[in-house]
Amino acid sequence: MAGYQFGFLLEQSLGHVTHTKNLLTNVALDPEVHAHWGLIDFEATGIAGRIPVYRSNWTVRAGVRARREVARINRLTRLDALFFHTQVPAVFAQSWLRKIPGIVSLDATPLQYDELGAFYKHEQGPAWLENWKWRLNRDCFRSARRLVAWAEWTKLGLVRDYEVPADKITVIPPGVNVHEWRRPTPRVPHADPVKILFVGGDLERKGGLMLLEAYRALRHLGLELHLVTKDRLAPEPGVFVYNGLQANSQPLKDLYHTCDIFALPTFGDCLPMVLSEAGASAMGIISTDVAGIPEIVRNGETGLTVPAGDAASLTQALRDLATNPALRMTLGERAMAHVTRHYDAPTNASLLLDLLKAEANTARAEGLAVPTSRDAS
Structure with missing residues (x-):
């Protein structure tokens, strides 16, 4: 099969917007890759801004939007692999990660973010909610074929706090052109x-x-x-x-x-x-x-x-x-x-694409079924 069909689901908040712009530029330089973009907006406006839980919980909002985006792309083409950045939109899109080889990229684990939370005006919930959130993220990291960490600090948090094998993680910073x-x-x-x-x-x-x-x-x-x-x-x-x-x-x-x-x-x-x-x-x-x-x-x-x-x-x-x-x-x-x-963005984008190609090639070699349904449960 000539070329690769990759879906990119990218969180659009804070510095992730600049990361997206760099990826849009640099992924386009690879003639083997046909990229399909799902940009997951942070804001909840209109009717969405009036729905309880959805309007106030970014993880829920991002996950619902990511699922819809993957379904939309999947109606258009047969995807060889998925790339999520960050884990936030991936947490409630794990059904797709189990059907299509996927890589999840992150700048910080949820627990690391909690450590910095006071400066982001982020507050932790009750213990039962935090335990549930931890399990969801751990399962998301398990569902992904590989993880990409922005820093060794991030990788350490994945290994130490989320039971992720170190050899499943590749450190690739975002970088600039x-x-x-x-x-x-x-x-x-x-x-x-x-x-x-x-x-x-x-x-x-x-x-x-x-x-x-x-x-x-x-x-x-x-x-x-x-x-x-x-x-x-x-x-x-x-x-x-x-x-x-x-x-x-x-x-x-x-x-x-x-x-x-x-x-x-x-x-x-x-x-x-x-x-x-x-x-x-x-x-x-x-x-x-x-x-x-x-x-x-x-x-x-x-x-x-x-x-x-x-x-x-x-x-x-x-x-x-x-x-x-x-x-x-x-x-x-x-x-x-x-x-x-x-930290050169074109070089690091190539490293990301190499990981996606390797996972797509492995799936092809293993004869894994690419989903023929037009949606995921």
């Missing part, structure tokens, strides 16, 4: 003000408010602070706010290229894709030692990490990079090399 984010010219020392860049929709969760305080303590050094966020801020000297920049847009890339330091002192994140963008742009990076971040920002090697919520350490790290251009550029060059090697 590195060639598009590279600066057109190398960075060199300059006499202009050193510019600090922050990119994060949720200013508070991402540490932007603490960054503002650190900046104010260092403003006398002649620095500038550039904030790309959805939040509005009152004007103040040396602070520039951008509320309308779109992900992957050229104006956003230009801002990365003109700024010197990328600061994301986040309180709660799994693996922010903006760090890959900063690394590809050869910026001196400062972030926190949260979740999978130390895998991309290796302290003292590809950037600097500080404890989350430690304003004094953040201020010192900013001072170190702002006043030491040689250190800033050395860390930036190492970050660029590290991101190019491990």
